[in-house]
Amino acid sequence: MTQRHLRIALYSHDTMGLGHMRRNLLLAEELAASPLRPNVLLLSGSREVTRFAVARGIDVISLPAIYKDSSATYHARSLEVPLEDVIALRAATILGALRAYEPDLFVVDNVPRGAVRELDPALAYLRRRGRTRCVLGLRDILDDAQQVRKEWTRADNYTAVQRNFDTIWVYGDQSVADLSEEYSFPDDIAARIRYTGYLDQRARVASNAPVTAAERVDADTVLCMLGGGQDGLALAEVFARTSFPAPLCGLLVTGPLMSPARREGLLQAASANPRLQVVEFIGNPAAAIRAAHSVITMGGYNSVCDVLSTRTRALVVPRVVPRTEQFIRAERLAARGLVDMMHPDAVSAGALEAWLAQPVSRAASRGVRMHTPEGLHALLRDALDTAPRHTIARRGPEAVAHAS
Numbered sequence: 001m002t003q004r005h006l007r008i009a010l011y012s013h014d015t016m017g018l019g020h021m022r023r024n025l026l027l028a029e030e031l032a033a034s035p036l037r038p039n040v041l042l043l044s045g046s047r048e049v050t051r052f053a054v055a056r057g058i059d060v061i062s063l064p065a066i067y068k069d070s071s072a073t074y075h076a077r078s079l080e081v082p083l084e085d086v087i088a089l090r091a092a093t094i095l096g097a098l099r100a101y102e103p104d105l106f107v108v109d110n111v112p113r114g115a116v117r118e119l120d121p122a123l124a125y126l127r128r129r130g131r132t133r134c135v136l137g138l139r140d141i142l143d144d145a146q147q148v149r150k151e152w153t154r155a156d157n158y159t160a161v162q163r164n165f166d167t168i169w170v171y172g173d174q175s176v177a178d179l180s181e182e183y184s185f186p187d188d189i190a191a192r193i194r195y196t197g198y199l200d201q202r203a204r205v206a207s208n209a210p211v212t213a214a215e216r217v218d219a220d221t222v223l224c225m226l227g228g229g230q231d232g233l234a235l236a237e238v239f240a241r242t243s244f245p246a247p248l249c250g251l252l253v254t255g256p257l258m259s260p261a262r263r264e265g266l267l268q269a270a271s272a273n274p275r276l277q278v279v280e281f282i283g284n285p286a287a288a289i290r291a292a293h294s295v296i297t298m299g300g301y302n303s304v305c306d307v308l309s310t311r312t313r314a315l316v317v318p319r320v321v322p323r324t325e326q327f328i329r330a331e332r333l334a335a336r337g338l339v340d341m342m343h344p345d346a347v348s349a350g351a352l353e354a355w356l357a358q359p360v361s362r363a364a365s366r367g368v369r370m371h372t373p374e375g376l377h378a379l380l381r382d383a384l385d386t387a388p389r390h391t392i393a394r395r396g397p398e399a400v401a402h403a404s
Contacts, residue, residue, distance in 0.1 A: 006038035006384075009103035011094065013115035014045035015068045017228035017257065019302045020109045021049045023137070023171060026199055027107065027376070032057040034377040036384075041101055043094055045115065048228075048256050052283060061097055063090045066115060067230070067257075072322050074116055083116070091118040098122050098132075105383060107135045107169075110142075112160040123164045133383050136165040138179060139301045140172025140198065141329045148183045161189055166386045168193045169379060171301070173369040176332055194379055197371035200309040201286035201302065217288040220247045222356065225285060225297040225306075229255025232298055233262050234344065235317050239296060240269040240276060241349040248293060248356065250276040253285070286310060294360065296352065299326030299341075307339060308368055315340045315355050317347055336367045 008031055012020035021044050028040045032055060042049065042060045049060055064086050065077035076086040094114075098106070106126060113119050126132045142148045152158055161168070170179055170193055180190035217223065224239040226232030236252060244250050252270070254263050263280065270278045282288050285303075289295050290310035297303045299318030307314040316339045318326035327343075334341035342351065 006036050006105075007041070007101060007103045008032075008038045008105045008107065009041045009043060009098060009101060010107045010109070011043040011114065011119065012045060012109040013066075013111055013118075014049070015066050015074060015115050017230060017300060018046075018048060018255065019139075019227065019300050021046060021052075022201070022302045023139075023199060024107070024109055025049070025052055025054065026201060027137070028058045029055050030373050030376050031380055033373065034380055036377075036380065038104075041097070041103070043097060045090070051256065051281060061093070063093055066090070070231070070322060087116045087118050090115075091121050094118065095122045095125060098125065102129075103132055105133050105135065105380070107137055108165075109137050110139060112136055112157045112165065113155060117155075123160070127164065130388055133167070133386055133388050134165045135167045135169055135383055136161060137169045137171060139325075140170065140177050141301075141325045141332075142179075142183065143323045143325045144328070145182050145184075147323075152183070158186065158189065161192075162186075165192065166388060167379075167383045170195045171197075171199050171371070173197060176336075176368060194382070195369075196376060196379065197369040198305050198308055199302075200370045200372075201306050202290070202309050217251060217291045219291070219293050220249060221292045222248055222250045223288060223292045223295040223297075224250065224252045225289070225295060225303055226253060226255045226258070227298055227300045227303055229258030229263075231319055233258070235296070235298065235347060236262075236266055237269070238347050238349055238352065240266055240273065240278075242276075242352045242356075243273075243349070244275040244356070246275075248275070251292075252276065252278045253282050253288075254278060254280055256281050289314075294356065296355075299330040301329070304329060304333065304339070308333075309370060313340075313360055315342055315352075317342050317344050320344060333368070338367055 010024045010028055012024045014020050024042055028042055031038060032040045040058045044060060045063045046065050047062045049062055064079055066074050066086055067077045068074050074083055076083060079086055126134060174195045180193060222244060226236055236254060239252055254266060266278050270276045286306045286309060289306045289312050292312055294313040295307060296315045299316045316330040318330040320327050330341045333339050
């Protein structure tokens with residue numbers, strides 16, 4: 001009989017930007033490389049996940065895409081169907097995949113019940129089975145504390161975490177943000193928290209996508225990174241108007257989720273600036289940032305992690321609506337001297353040129369904890385050694401039906 005390999009599944013809803021999938025891609029690769037040598041299945045809410053290289057032992061299921069607009073309302077991205085239909089399709093796909101795969105560990109990124117509660121059927125199934133350890137992965141900053149408490153109460157996330165998740169991995173440094181204190185988590189939830197450190201994207205060995213001539217970055221390149229590109233147009237337009245003194249040149253990475261019309265407008269602006277190039281996507285942004293003269297970026301989790309891991313001089317221009325998560329993160333890291341920060345209302349071509357004219361220095365190499373593969377492998381072993389919090393399966397069919 002063939003020995004059954006350990007199986008891990010990771011879910012990310014991927015309704016805004018590339019951050020959730022990039023976190024899970026790194027985690028998948030690091031977990032697959034652990035001494036336990038598990039198979040890893042990624043459930044991603046965006047087809048853009050297929051643009052990233054993945055290592056052996058990892059496979060990907062791309063769900064029908066949805067996106068969240070500026071008012072935090074969800075819509076189908078490509079299918080011309082009502083939102084409830086695409087959510088039903090996503091939920092059925094997730095449940096079917098987990099039924100067939102039967103993971104030993106299930107890691108959920110950021111949203112305890114998934115986008116529009118699409119994980120509820122799958123989590124109920126795993127509770128009944130009582131065999132899968134479930135981990136909730138949270139970034140360092142969720143949002144303004146009052147807003148988080150309001151949203152988690154409205155979504156009944158506290159109950160969902162208490163019922164479904166054995167462990168909480170926080171992808172950050174407790175000295176920057178202590179989530180149990182920030183968000184007043186109940187004691188039984190706070191007790192499940194384990195901090196990984198900020199995720200170091202340099203650890204991804206499968207980031208070997210071919211580099212085009214336009215994507216080559218060197219010590220004379222000023223990078224502007226917009227993450228997925230859905231909400232980075234204002235910064236991109238300012239960067240496109242910025243003058244780069246010789247020998248510096250600019251490379252603007254719009255992100256694959258920026259609309260074609262907006263990208264075309266940026267390409268037209270770049271045609272008038274001989275020291276600027278525009279590309280849609282770079283498969284290994286951490287390597288590009290490490291090689292660059294400096295980087296101007298929004299304040300998303302993965303963009304900031306790239307900066308922290310490379311020590312490249314960085315200016316963070318955080319998004320401030322509809323969430324203040326990026327602003328809070330940038331403000332705290334700027335206070336430690338790890339990045340420079342500029343409020344988006346203050347951004348102009350002149351302001352960026354003035355920042356570029358300042359003497360270049362590398363950020364401090366200390367002051368924030370980064371993850372290590374060994375640390376993540378230890379958390380994996382601890383999670384697997386934890387008895388699943390699925391006592392509902394032993395309380396009889398009436399209780400199961402009520403809880404589901």
